Amino acid sequence: MRRVGLGVLGALLLAAPFWVWNPYYVHILIMAGIFTILALSLNLLLGYTGQLSLGHAAFFGIGAYTSALLALRLDWPAWAGFVAAVLVAGLAGYGVGKVSLKLRGAYFVLVTISFAGVIYLVSVNWMELTNGPLGLPGVPPFEVAVAGLFELSFRSKPAFYYLVLGVAALAYLVCRRLVSSRIGRAFIALRENEALAESVGIDGTRYLVLAAVVSAAMAGAAGSLYAHYTRFVSPEVFLFTYTVTMVIMVVAGGKGTLAGPVVGAVLFTVLPEALREVTSWQWQMLLYGVLLILTVFFLPKGVVPALETWLRERRAIRP
Amino acid sequence: MSLRVEEMAVHFGGVAALADVSFEVEAGRITSMIGPNGAGKTTAFNVITGFLRPLRGRVLYEGDPLTGLKPFQIAERGIVRTFQKTNVFPQTAVLDNVMIGLHLRERAGLAAILLRRRRVREEEATLAALAEEILAFVGLAHRRREPAGALPFGEQRLLELAIALAARPRLLLLDEPASGMNPAEKTAVMGLIRRIREQGVTVFLVEHDMRLVMGISDRVIVLHLGRVIAQGAPGEVQSDPQVISAYLGGR
Ligand SMILES: Nc1ncnc2c1ncn2[C@@H]1O[C@H](COP(=O)(O)OP(=O)(O)OP(=O)(O)O)[C@@H](O)[C@H]1O
Ligand SMILES: [Mg+2]
Numbered sequence: 001m002r003r004v005g006l007g008v009l010g011a012l013l014l015a016a017p018f019w020v021w022n023p024y025y026v027h028i029l030i031m032a033g034i035f036t037i038l039a040l041s042l043n044l045l046l047g048y049t050g051q052l053s054l055g056h057a058a059f060f061g062i063g064a065y066t067s068a069l070l071a072l073r074l075d076w077p078a079w080a081g082f083v084a085a086v087l088v089a090g091l092a093g094y095g096v097g098k099v100s101l102k103l104r105g106a107y108f109v110l111v112t113i114s115f116a117g118v119i120y121l122v123s124v125n126w127m128e129l130t131n132g133p134l135g136l137p138g139v140p141p142f143e144v145a146v147a148g149l150f151e152l153s154f155r156s157k158p159a160f161y162y163l164v165l166g167v168a169a170l171a172y173l174v175c176r177r178l179v180s181s182r183i184g185r186a187f188i189a190l191r192e193n194e195a196l197a198e199s200v201g202i203d204g205t206r207y208l209v210l211a212a213v214v215s216a217a218m219a220g221a222a223g224s225l226y227a228h229y230t231r232f233v234s235p236e237v238f239l240f241t242y243t244v245t246m247v248i249m250v251v252a253g254g255k256g257t258l259a260g261p262v263v264g265a266v267l268f269t270v271l272p273e274a275l276r277e278v279t280s281w282q283w284q285m286l287l288y289g290v291l292l293i294l295t296v297f298f299l300p301k302g303v304v305p306a307l308e309t310w311l312r313e314r315r316a317i318r319p
Numbered sequence: 320m321s322l323r324v325e326e327m328a329v330h331f332g333g334v335a336a337l338a339d340v341s342f343e344v345e346a347g348r349i350t351s352m353i354g355p356n357g358a359g360k361t362t363a364f365n366v367i368t369g370f371l372r373p374l375r376g377r378v379l380y381e382g383d384p385l386t387g388l389k390p391f392q393i394a395e396r397g398i399v400r401t402f403q404k405t406n407v408f409p410q411t412a413v414l415d416n417v418m419i420g421l422h423l424r425e426r427a428g429l430a431a432i433l434l435r436r437r438r439v440r441e442e443e444a445t446l447a448a449l450a451e452e453i454l455a456f457v458g459l460a461h462r463r464r465e466p467a468g469a470l471p472f473g474e475q476r477l478l479e480l481a482i483a484l485a486a487r488p489r490l491l492l493l494d495e496p497a498s499g500m501n502p503a504e505k506t507a508v509m510g511l512i513r514r515i516r517e518q519g520v521t522v523f524l525v526e527h528d529m530r531l532v533m534g535i536s537d538r539v540i541v542l543h544l545g546r547v548i549a550q551g552a553p554g555e556v557q558s559d560p561q562v563i564s565a566y567l568g569g570r
Contacts, residue, residue: 029473044556048481065500089552091426174433174558177432177433177435178432178433181427181432181439181443182422182425182427182432183427183429183432184418185419185422186422187416188408188411188415188419189334189408189411189419189422190410192408192410192411193406193407193408193409195370195390195406196402196406196408196482197408198389198390199368199390199391199394199399199400199402199483199486200394200399200419200420200482200483200485200486201391201394201395201399201423201486202391202419203389203391204391204412210429292480
């Protein structure tokens with residue numbers, strides 16, 4: 001039953017560019033995919049280790065700028081820029097984790113916020129490198145070419161959709177394998193009972209830093225995709241709104257579950273757009289807020305855990 | 320000789336919780352530490368397992384100093400403790416609680432896990448079987464799928480024991496493992512502790528129930544107001560006039 005459901009979902013996603021004819025809808029799907037990667041990334045920290053990163057947009061932005069700068073200044077091919085974005089963001093995650101995760105908790109929240117603030121200021125003020133508030137236009141599209149052998153372009157929306165789908169699926173797989181392994185068990189143990197975790201030999205700082213690195217690297221991947229998709233990067237990528245959006249997606253979808261951030265990301269990308277179709281801008285924001293409050297109020301653990309409970313209870317009634 | 324505590328002192332805001340405490344825990348035996356409430360037993364455990372820095376003194380395990388090591392490093396050396404207050408991973412299934420305890424026995428690295436190599440899957444299977452075995456040993460096999468926090472109190476205490484055993488201790492420190500249990504459960508726990516010792520694990524036990532302590536221990540250390548006032552075989556300690564006045568009078 002579950003397999004069939006997943007198969008149908010997979011087929012629908014793979015065929016999306018064929019049944020979603022409106023290019024604007026394809027654009028929404030692409031943004032949903034990018035936010036899925038971001039939400040999965042934040043969930044690894046917030047959901048599994050219990051550490052809240054309120055500067056997560058920084059890793060997203062670092063990925064975006066790395067890709068854009070390498071492509072524009074050094075003519076790196078997009079795929080190489082993508083790999084570099086993952087590595088540079090991961091490195092940033094390592095640095096932030098190293099200085100803050102010894103003390104963790106509130107301290108980690110503060111350091112991540114400050115980090116995002118500092119990075120934002122750098123992107124605005126280091127004119128020679130980043131072109132300041134004007135940003136970097138003309139980022140080339142995502143193309144993979146081996147000289148004379150083959151060429152693969154993700155310039156069109158449907159093609160880029162498949163690229164994002166692939167990376168999101170990979171991010172999901174990374175999360176799934178991680179959380180069902182000894183590493184994921186260490187994350188959960190640290191979230192639930194740090195003293196007990198340490199007493200059975202789990203090195204708290206080491207595993208939290210590892211979570212920060214993987215999480216930041218994933219956000220960097222999303223940033224790189226974003227840069228090559230919108231073809232433009234500006235300091236706005238570091239804005240707090242992005243972080244807040246990610247937190248909303250993770251919490252509303254269900255933190256500490258695998259499907260939660262995916263559901264949250266798709267829901268909260270598609271929902272504002274759907275509202276835009278039916279109402280004016282002001283109503284859209286209001287309705288969005290009301291829906292958010294209702295979700296938090298009625299499904300405090302998030303959509304996915306609520307669905308799971310509901311299914312379990314229904315099965316218990318009808319054996 | 321296994322564990323040796325030398326002139327350990329701990330102060331809380333100027334008040335001495337431990338004052339120049341020295342004792343030894345011999346390998347392969349069950350040593351118990353008793354003493355009235357507030358005597359400093361838990362404090363001593365916290366220092367030995369790295370949760371608390373002593374003001375003075377040092378802890379040696381098999382001749383090596385443990386001073387300055389973090390709790391996880393002490394666990395790596397084969398010293399595992401349980402806590403006086405119930406301590407499990409509440410939202411996690413009982414079997415996964417024990418799997419977490421098995422952390423130090425696993426080898427899989429990040430790359431192997433992400434590639435889901437065969438040896439990672441084999442290791443998972445072996446450890447799951449081992450976790451089942453440990454659960455069966457403490458008598459919780461029937462609870463394996465339930466979240467630990469949903470277990471009745473006595474069973475949570477058994478689960479704590481299972482988690483500690485999973486970490487493969489050579490020296491096991493148990494802080495009142497039977498507190499809050501009914502008499503039948505207490506007897507069962509004492510039986511388990513004996514069997515753990517028979518498997519070659521050194522046991523260092525803190526327990527209030529005198530009858531249990533005297534029945535199970537090879538050696539008893541008596542702590543009172545942060546000082547060791549007597550130590551020796553259960554019989555000797557029981558008849559020590561200082562112990563009788565301090566321990567019984569202190570209640
Ligand atoms: N974190 C702390 N801060 C301040 N005082 C503490 C702290 N921990 C323990 N104490 C004090 O140190 C003394 C020893 O406490 P400890 O918990 O070691 O006693 P215990 O022998 O384990 O007692 P019990 O049998 O009640 O568990 C007590 O007076 C206690 O109030
Ligand atoms: Mg105590």
